[in-house]
Amino acid sequence: MSSLPTRMENRWEKRRTLMLPPGQGRLYWHVLLGDDAQARDIVQEAQGRLAGLPGLDLVPQEFIHLTMFVAGYSHETTDHQVNVMAEEVAGQLARVEPITVTLGRVLYHPEAIVLEARPAERLRPLLEAVKFATRAATGRDGVLAHDVWIPHVTVAYSSADGPAAPIIEALGEQLPEREVTIRSIHIVNQDGPETVWDWRTLAEVRLGES
Template sequence: MSPLPTHMRDRWQDRAEPAPGQSTVYWHVLLGDDSQVRAAAAWAQEQLAGISGLHLTPLRWLHATTLVAGPTEEISEAHREAMVAEVRRELAHVSPVPVTLERVLWHPEAIMLGVEPQRALDPVQEAARRATRVATGRDQVNEAQPVWTPHVTIAYSTTGQPAEPIIAVLGRRVPRHEVTVDALSLVVQWGPEREWSWEVVATVKLGMGVNASGP
């Protein structure tokens, strides 16, 4: 996501995606109900509204992808139930995490808002990894980069075009918004990515056991 791209490309041109009726299991931090996240994303999307070749993320489904667990053909309903139970144990003593959205991250296939501090959500991702490993017996690899960069995607590129005019419109930062991440969700995404056909299996709150042993 750095340095700035010179050219945008179609995210889905050569990307393998589930066919209709097929699905993939993800751990997401769902943020569509957070007024601060919606405000930050809406402001950015308003700046981009006149630009063709972009698919804007529906505000309802704003999220930070935490882990791609795998296809439902390999992760059964029983696996998913076990994953949720395990992540609930993992996150019981992880307190809600304050983060900010301000910096714009640029990629040839997407425009994102960085979740900062960048390492603040590492305990949440580690919980998702461990829970998935315990429940399925498999190690999962995030589809992005080896070092996870938590972000909220506000737009996906759907065509090839120069990046500079788009960067000039939005810039490197949006008005700063403060957010508290307090839950992690297991989601089944049906069919192609941009259809936004999502099934929320469960949402697990952070820190539910933090004060369990206190006075």
């Protein structure tokens, strides 16, 4: 992920061939943060600074999230496999206490503006647990959402090609930091095109509960 790109790119156009039709979805391991006051506050601050700039799709507050892992396609995964994934992760995380990370550093990608979740190593137990559970339940390896694992919360996606400078000038590289405590992780089915935000939570696993 580039810290300071010179150009923004239309994410949706670049991903047009990857978009799924309604009725088909991708299964994600997400940390859902729409109900977390600290996460909402910092995302609102970032989006307020970006308000009015063209070519940005702001993430709706109810869908604020941190993507951990992509488990596969919904039409290739049974309800039983989803349940087994959740059970396996619950076993892995039974002795892992809630994890606190800091949001504040702004990172720029040509397709998105995000807040880095630091330190990343605190989230490593979550990543290893969901990778293990996905393989154990489905017999398939899932994939990272990005080639390089940098835990982050997305503020906005780029929906147009254009210069990055006005966005960087409006938002900067650092916001007042907020601490966010992660208490659970979810399996979410994102149905159809990403742009419609048709999400359905299939399972929730709380940290530190046997």
